[in-house]
Amino acid sequence: MIERALTERTTNEQAATGIAIPGRKFPVGSKGHLASGWLGMLTLIATEATLFAYLLFSYFYLASHALGAWPPSGAPHLRIAVPGTLILIAGSVVMWWGERGIKRGKPGQLMIGLAAALVLGIAFLAMQGFEWSGEPFKLHTNVYSSLYFTITGFHMLHVIVGLLMLAVLLLWTAFGYFSADRHSAASIGVMYWHFVTIVWLAVFFTFYITPRLG
Amino acid sequence: MAVIETDRAPIIARATDDSPSSATLRQSWEGRPGVGGWLATVDHKEIGKRYVVTAFIFLIIGGLEALVMRAQLARPNQTLLTPEQYSQLFTMHGITMIFLYALPVLSGFSNYLWPLLLGSRDMAFPRLNALSYWVFLFAGIFLYSSFVVGKGPDDGWFNYVPYASLAYNPGPNIDVYALGMVLLGISTTVGSMNFIVTLAHTRAPGMSINRVPILVWGTLTASVGNLFAVPAVSLAFFMLWMDRQVGTHFFDSTAGGQPLLWQHLFWMFGHPWVYAIVLPAMGIVSDALPTFCRRPLVGYTAVALATVTTMVLGFGVWVHHMFASGLPILSLSFFGAASMVIVIPSAVAVFAWIATIWTGRPVFTAAFLYFAGFVLLFVIGGVSGFMTAAVPLDWQLTRTYFVVAHLHYVIIGINVFPVVGGVYYWFPKVTGRLMNEALGKWSFWVMFSGFNVAFFPMHILGLLGMPRRIYTYASGLGWGTTNLIVTIGAFVFATGILLFFINIFLSLKRGQPASANPWDAASLEWSTSSPPPAYNFAVIPIVASRYPLWEDRLDEGPERSSVGAGMLLDRGRETIGTTLLDAEPDVILKMPGDSYAPLLLALAMTAAFVALLLHSRWGFGIAAVVTVLTSIGWLWPERSLMQIETGHD
Numbered sequence: 001m002i003e004r005a006l007t008e009r010t011t012n013e014q015a016a017t018g019i020a021i022p023g024r025k026f027p028v029g030s031k032g033h034l035a036s037g038w039l040g041m042l043t044l045i046a047t048e049a050t051l052f053a054y055l056l057f058s059y060f061y062l063a064s065h066a067l068g069a070w071p072p073s074g075a076p077h078l079r080i081a082v083p084g085t086l087i088l089i090a091g092s093v094v095m096w097w098g099e100r101g102i103k104r105g106k107p108g109q110l111m112i113g114l115a116a117a118l119v120l121g122i123a124f125l126a127m128q129g130f131e132w133s134g135e136p137f138k139l140h141t142n143v144y145s146s147l148y149f150t151i152t153g154f155h156m157l158h159v160i161v162g163l164l165m166l167a168v169l170l171l172w173t174a175f176g177y178f179s180a181d182r183h184s185a186a187s188i189g190v191m192y193w194h195f196v197t198i199v200w201l202a203v204f205f206t207f208y209i210t211p212r213l214g
Numbered sequence: 215m216a217v218i219e220t221d222r223a224p225i226i227a228r229a230t231d232d233s234p235s236s237a238t239l240r241q242s243w244e245g246r247p248g249v250g251g252w253l254a255t256v257d258h259k260e261i262g263k264r265y266v267v268t269a270f271i272f273l274i275i276g277g278l279e280a281l282v283m284r285a286q287l288a289r290p291n292q293t294l295l296t297p298e299q300y301s302q303l304f305t306m307h308g309i310t311m312i313f314l315y316a317l318p319v320l321s322g323f324s325n326y327l328w329p330l331l332l333g334s335r336d337m338a339f340p341r342l343n344a345l346s347y348w349v350f351l352f353a354g355i356f357l358y359s360s361f362v363v364g365k366g367p368d369d370g371w372f373n374y375v376p377y378a379s380l381a382y383n384p385g386p387n388i389d390v391y392a393l394g395m396v397l398l399g400i401s402t403t404v405g406s407m408n409f410i411v412t413l414a415h416t417r418a419p420g421m422s423i424n425r426v427p428i429l430v431w432g433t434l435t436a437s438v439g440n441l442f443a444v445p446a447v448s449l450a451f452f453m454l455w456m457d458r459q460v461g462t463h464f465f466d467s468t469a470g471g472q473p474l475l476w477q478h479l480f481w482m483f484g485h486p487w488v489y490a491i492v493l494p495a496m497g498i499v500s501d502a503l504p505t506f507c508r509r510p511l512v513g514y515t516a517v518a519l520a521t522v523t524t525m526v527l528g529f530g531v532w533v534h535h536m537f538a539s540g541l542p543i544l545s546l547s548f549f550g551a552a553s554m555v556i557v558i559p560s561a562v563a564v565f566a567w568i569a570t571i572w573t574g575r576p577v578f579t580a581a582f583l584y585f586a587g588f589v590l591l592f593v594i595g596g597v598s599g600f601m602t603a604a605v606p607l608d609w610q611l612t613r614t615y616f617v618v619a620h621l622h623y624v625i626i627g628i629n630v631f632p633v634v635g636g637v638y639y640w641f642p643k644v645t646g647r648l649m650n651e652a653l654g655k656w657s658f659w660v661m662f663s664g665f666n667v668a669f670f671p672m673h674i675l676g677l678l679g680m681p682r683r684i685y686t687y688a689s690g691l692g693w694g695t696t697n698l699i700v701t702i703g704a705f706v707f708a709t710g711i712l713l714f715f716i717n718i719f720l721s722l723k724r725g726q727p728a729s730a731n732p733w734d735a736a737s738l739e740w741s742t743s744s745p746p747p748a749y750n751f752a753v754i755p756i757v758a759s760r761y762p763l764w765e766d767r768l769d770e771g772p773e774r775s776s777v778g779a780g781m782l783l784d785r786g787r788e789t790i791g792t793t794l795l796d797a798e799p800d801v802i803l804k805m806p807g808d809s810y811a812p813l814l815l816a817l818a819m820t821a822a823f824v825a826l827l828l829h830s831r832w833g834f835g836i837a838a839v840v841t842v843l844t845s846i847g848w849l850w851p852e853r854s855l856m857q858i859e860t861g862h863d
Contacts, residue, residue: 055449
């Protein structure tokens with residue numbers, strides 16, 4: 001379409017002063033999934049997901065070479081991990097609902113979603129911290145404990161980064177920055193938060209479920 | 215108060231650098247003068263040049279290290295270096311050449327060239343581009359920080375445990391290497407993200423995916439590879455640092471850890487990385503060689519697919535670095551076979567280059583000589599690689615000079631020769647001056663002969679059983695004469711490189727002024743002036759074929775690209791966003807201005823790594839807080855970028 005308009009117009013005199021292509025407007029700036037940041041976040045998630053894949057590869061590699069029982073102290077209990085998992089999933093659901101709000105021009109709904117996800121995320125962190133303090137082993141006890149604290153620690157770090165994003169987004173929404181037409185930053189942050197949830201499912205499955213499968 | 219519309223139909227016009235619109239563009243795109251402007255710039259051309267210059271400085275440092283080692287090995291039983299000094303030298307030589315020269319120099323080429331090749335005004339993320347450069351620079355300095363006080367990394371660039379474990383290497387040597395590599399990984403990763411999004415989103419209208427230059431395919435493939443490979447090595451080095459400083463046991467066999475896990479993680483990264491440092495260089499040849507053969511590249515589609523295939527296969531061959539580590543024979547057979555399969559895409563590319571020369575009318579410029587020389591060296595390096603892909607032969611040859619010969623044929627042959635040829639080719643575009651051709655041909659023949667005299671005899675040394683990484687050898691083993699020849703070749707090769715640098719300095723001052731398209735080449739970067747203006751193109755070109763500037767003579771169809779007329783986009787820093795496959799315009803992208811945030815963020819992250827090295831909790835805490843605050847400031851939504859709706863104010 002552009003080519004046609006151009007070849008039509010550049011042959012005549014109007015081209016010297018410049019003309020707009022009739023009827024073809026494009027959004028200006030960061031709009032929804034057309035923002036470069038959206039694609040940028042997809043690449044970040046790809047490389048971060050790969051990082052977790054290598055972490056879990058290390059877990060399974062070392063588990064497969066273990067001489068004694070694996071995990072040495074028995075499968076970790078589910079009392080805290082299962083509710084924690086449900087809380088993270090709930091956080092993703094409310095975030096999805098909040099994002100849906102801003103797409104329809106309701107910043108209030110986005111703010112409720114962000115605030116609820118923040119509270120749920122902090123609750124998850126607190127439960128993880130509680131679980132950590134109750135473990136019978138320390139980081140340096142053996143290779144399993146090294147893996148356990150490192151991998152869940154990497155995930156907690158991602159939760160913390162995600163919470164920082166949610167907090168900043170909450171502030172920006174309160175400032176009235178986002179509207180139905182412009183809310184790329186919120187969508188990008190929400191996508192990261194979903195990633196943090198999904199990666200937890202892989203970590204949870206690895207540490208809490210696979211020892212119960214054998 | 216100019217209100218920015220949320221939607222706009224771009225003005226289509228005919229414009230040159232002298233048009234009034236270009237004065238507006240110049241005002242929007244040119245950075246501030248002075249030191250402040252220099253530190254804050256996000257211009258991809260400026261960043262690209264810095265990448266290339268910095269990488270060349272590391273090339274010189276790594277080259278000098280190699281010459282000192284060759285002086286030590288010239289005769290048996292020499293005592294120029296102690297064993298420890300020799301260990302640090304060969305380790306830093308490897309780290310420097312592989313991590314601080316080979317990829318960064320290609321990132322420099324691509325940073326400079328991509329927006330020009332793609333008909334755009336900048337990379338998708340200009341500030342991220344600046345960040346990747348600064349972090350690269352600081353990581354390079356970090357990696358050298360302990361070497362200058364005599365405590366550099368000393369377990370080889372692949373740094374096997376348990377040599378690199380705390381018990382056997384208690385100094386700061388390995389901690390510097392481990393933390394420095396994690397820091398450098400950040401630079402590589404954000405750079406790769408930037409290339410991928412730039413390709414996906416900022417090509418000129420009409421430049422569909424099957425019309426992008428092969429260099430773009432090469433760098434894109436390398437970037438996707440890096441995205442999936444770099445986490446492995448960053449993680450491995452981080453785990454090693456934790457084992458050494460925090461008390462974990464990942465690689466500690468006394469507590470259930472596995473030293474071989476290091477080798478797996480390192481080579482899962484390492485082999486794709488080999489392709490990351492050669493595929494863009496092969497792209498340089500695929501784009502520049504046809505210019506001097508006066509015809510399009512033979513087999514564009516096959517070469518593009520071969521590029522991608524090489525990387526995909528490259529993720530499945532890492533165990534061929536571990537044939538001698540006692541893995542099950544079935545696994546070795548599989549990885550040996552996979553390694554041999556890589557010959558196929560490599561051969562596709564080689565035959566395409568040969569056919570391009572064969573069926574073209576070659577113009578024997580200095581650049582052409584480098585590209586043709588590269589093809590020969592690639593074949594030799596490829597054949598010796600094929601030999602070591604055979605498991606029994608590898609058992610005989612691994613850890614000997616045969617492998618040293620192979621990897622230098624591959625890395626110097628496929629990286630350095632195309633890079634130097636690429637400098638001869640694009641120098642007039644970057645500086646507005648041509649390089650001296652006569653000196654260029656001299657530098658080629660000195661480099662080429664020196665290279666082969668230095669590295670070909672290493673194959674023989676390897677077959678005679680000389681192990682790599684030994685600081686000296688006894689007389690009477692029959693290695694003395696060959697080593698002397700190798701050392702002479704190394705100094706001749708270095709002389710050739712020196713001639714090349716002399717040529718750069720002379721040509722910068724006195725080179726013949728270059729026109730916009732001195733080689734009569736086909737791609738978009740040659741349609742703008744030499745050197746290009748800050749805004750790259752007075753209008754965004756519209757692309758109708760793979761060779762926009764050769765369409766009239768190729769006459770492959772009625773469609774013609776438009777380089778003089780197109781979208782003006784002169785309201786501040788703007789470029790057009792297009793769709794992934796067909797490059798149909800879909801958004802007007804507002805680009806950020808110059809900023810100190812990238813430099814500040816790079817400094818804060820580097821400070822965090824220094825604090826980790828020094829075990830300073832306070833230092834790390836402060837650096838982490840500055841990192842977070844700078845990131846928030848960087849990402850703060852801006853009205854001028856239309857990240858916030860303008861409203862009606």
